[in-house]
Amino acid sequence: MEINFDKNNDGLVPAIIQDATTKNVLMLGYMNEEAYQKTVETRKVTFFSRTKNRLWTKGEESGNFLNLVNIKNDCDQDSLLISVNPVGPTCHKGSDTCWNGVNDQSFGFLTELEDTIQNRKENQDDEKSYVASLFRKGINKVAQKVGEEAVEVVIEAKDDNDDLFLSESADLLFHYLILLQAKGYKLNDIVEVLKSRG
Structure with missing residues (x-):
């Protein structure tokens, strides 16, 4: 170099x-x-x-x-x-970064979406929120929605309509993120499991 x-x-x-x-x-x-x-x-x-x-x-x-x-x-x-x-904090003042930031893993838009889902989980009384309504209905309803969306992804994968396949894939991922939080987890927990299989 x-x-x-x-x-x-x-x-x-x-x-x-x-x-x-x-x-x-x-x-x-x-x-x-x-x-x-x-x-x-x-x-x-x-x-x-x-x-x-x-x-x-x-x-x-x-x-x-x-x-x-x-x-x-x-x-x-x-x-x-x-x-x-x-190894440990980077800044001599004790923070993770020299800009006083936290060195957390971020998945960009997906992390923002997780934050929104967490907000809806914590504010389940929001009558207008679809996500809050799922949390109010409980884990069985959330898990059922993930199952339904997974079946729809499989069906669309066998057809030739890429737009429908992508749309159903987005629905599956969205509902899976809700299910993760209903169980008390986030994407980073799944990433750690995948890394451990390395």
Whole structure:
């Protein structure tokens, strides 16, 4: 990998640190060539500290290491994206990220949908909400809806109408997310089971 350490007068390149699993950005540091080489050799992310004017391995005092997964160079060869498996919080102030964020797994729109479903579960008195009405009817009704939607997906899979197949697939996924929460779980719980089978 060619990295242009000479682009700036200080010989440093920015290193964006990203959790390899959640894809959340954890922090930004700087590396010189020596820090980069040490990171590659030890598999623990090492920066050049501008305040201490020396190499600094993240976690050398706290134990909260950033275990290297991989390094990517950008198109100009002057900044790095470093994927890591963090051990403990990343920020020296104790938070998961240096932006005071929580390093939770997110599935984008599906996580937003899960949050909406959770809101309906917690507010079952909403007479206008279809999801709240399912929760009011209980686990048997929710499970029945998942079964019905699964059968419809199978039927549409055997036909040639892709629009109907996708529509029924969306209905199945939607009702499955409701069933998961009716049982007290979320998508991340299923992901952990799948990962354990790796």
